[in-house]
Amino acid sequence: MKAVLFANTDWYLYNFRRSLALSLQRQGYDVLLISPVGPYGDKLRSLGLRWEPLPMARRSLNPLRETALLWHLVRLLRCERPVLVHGFTIKCAVYGSLAARLAGVHARVNAVAGMGYVFTSPQVKARLLRPVVRGLLHLALGGRNARLILQNADDVALFRQAGLVDPAHIRLIRGSGVNCAQFAARARTKASGDGRMRVLLASRLLWDKGLDEFVAALRQLRLQGCAVHALLAGTPDPGNPAAVPEAAIRGWVEEKLVTWLGHVDDMAGLLGSVDVVVLPSHREGLPRTLVEAAACGLPLITTDVPGCREVVTDGVDGLLVPKGDSGALAHAIRRLLEDPELAHRLGEAARLKARSQFDERIVIQRTLEVYAELCDPSAVPAESSL
Known part of the structure; x- marks a missing residue:
């Protein structure tokens, strides 16, 4: 056939x-x-x-x-x-x-x-x-x-x-x-030279992925004296009307809010080098990035919207924040920064869920x-x- x-x-x-x-x-x-x-x-x-x-x-x-x-x-x-x-x-x-x-x-x-x-x-x-x-x-x-x-x-x-x-x-x-075994095999090879928690947002660079909220949360964390190293992986999607202009992304880089990695082929390797994955999306089908991160045993922060809440149950295998709420996103990142035991527990639960439901x-x-x-x-x- x-x-x-x-x-x-x-x-x-x-x-x-x-x-x-x-x-x-x-x-x-x-x-x-x-x-x-x-x-x-x-x-x-x-x-x-x-x-x-x-x-x-x-x-x-x-x-x-x-x-x-x-x-x-x-x-x-x-x-x-x-x-x-x-x-x-x-x-x-x-x-x-x-x-x-x-x-x-x-x-x-x-x-x-x-x-x-x-x-x-x-x-x-x-x-x-x-x-x-x-x-x-x-x-x-x-x-x-x-x-x-x-x-x-x-x-x-x-x-x-x-x-x-x-x-x-x-x-x-x-x-x-997601090939969960492939991602688990590459997990936890991380090393951040400056000791800061590495927070990754990986997606197509669209406004409705929550890029504006992510940047606003990073500004709030900076004002609060919280040292995080924010990574942004992905490229603008010119075929989508919600694409973030490249000039805006380069402005965030110049502001020293994010390190922009562009397109990344080796997502397993990248995820193995970070501490937390965030996706403050406005709506999803079911976000692959969150599943890949879960397979690596990473704690997840995402929005309480369709698709994202299929992957994350708040307080069980990740943290949910309201859509469009940069303050809540900043608070969730800071919570994991200040409570590494919670971050570890959420990550392990996320790994089990990924293997049993999303492989x-x-x-x-x-x-x-x-x-x-x-x-x-x-x-x-x-x-x-x-």
């Missing part, structure tokens, strides 16, 4: 779904990965995976360009004739599912990690797009041969309330999976079970076109 995995960046496919693709190959699937062009396509190919670029612009709203993309996908799927198309993120879910229906593909699986810019941003542009996207989602996600994978219970409740999909077709799979073997097995629901080889008629 052939499966197509469709994402809005090749970076996402490489970093979040290559283990799934390789596992599918071992299961006997013929796998095709598709995304806009990027530097990770060749890395996917070097693993023995087939990847093809798409003429897709993530931020495009041009009707002609978007229609051309949809028909490109339809022609591709008609040529490839997969049994299943699996789309990641909202735009890929919509376009992939519509193209699959038009091409007569039997099964459609969509994994939506959070509600994305359109549903979370207060900007006028996002609010205007919201009803249009809702309508497209209802059209794309419906049908008896479709399944929607969500990463947290809040999103499950939201999609059910919105009536975007038959609740019986929703599956909860927490995250994209990639669990996520891949659950995903294969969803595929099996739809792809019984004894009954694979083409679904009728729109």
Whole structure:
């Protein structure tokens, strides 16, 4: 059987779904990965995976360009004739599912990690797009041969309330999976020459990841005389309207608030060198960074919002703070600085939780079970076109 995995960046496919693709190959699937062009396509190919670029612009709203993309996908799927198309993120879910229906593909699986810019941003542009996207989602996600994978219970409740999909077709799979053994093996190699606690925020550099609150908390800690070494890993995402300008990041560096590491390939090594990981995000699907940090046995500080609270239970395996509250974030960092025994206890509990709930073997097995629901080889008629 052939499966197509469709994402809005090749970076996402490489970093979040290559283990799934390789596992599918071992299961006997013929796998095709598709995304806009990027530097990770060749890395996917070097693993023995087939990847093809798409003429897709993530931020495009041009009707002609978007229609051309949809028909490109339809022609591709008609040529490839997969049994299943699996789309990641909202735009890929919509376009992939519509193209699959038009091409007569039997099964459609969509994994939506959070509600994305359109549903979370207060900007006028996002609010205007919201009803249009809702309508497209209802059209794309419906049908008896479709399944929607969500990463947290809040999103499950939201999609059910919105009536975007038959609740019986929703599956909860927490995250994209992390190789916990790999991260545990690299844990605790840290050494900070100046003795300060090393606090890391690693994410795409978007405002809705809580960058403003993080910087404000660091300023407060400085005024309080708390010595921490703040590290910022990641790069701005020019394809996202919430991207933090590089000039702002360089300003924080000049202010000596953060050390900006840029893109980091060896996350296991980086996490093994720090003491605390924070993610003051406004909303998530299920944040991989927190799971990777948990697998390393690190204490976590994050916001009490959907996705983040799936990973952290306050006071048990991390600390939760209110969204947008830089004072609470500063207090939580200082609490771990002043109570190393608490930090150690939270980190050990986080490690156990990561291994039991978020390991990639669990996520891949659950995903294969969803595929099996739809792809019984004894009954694979083409679904009728729109």
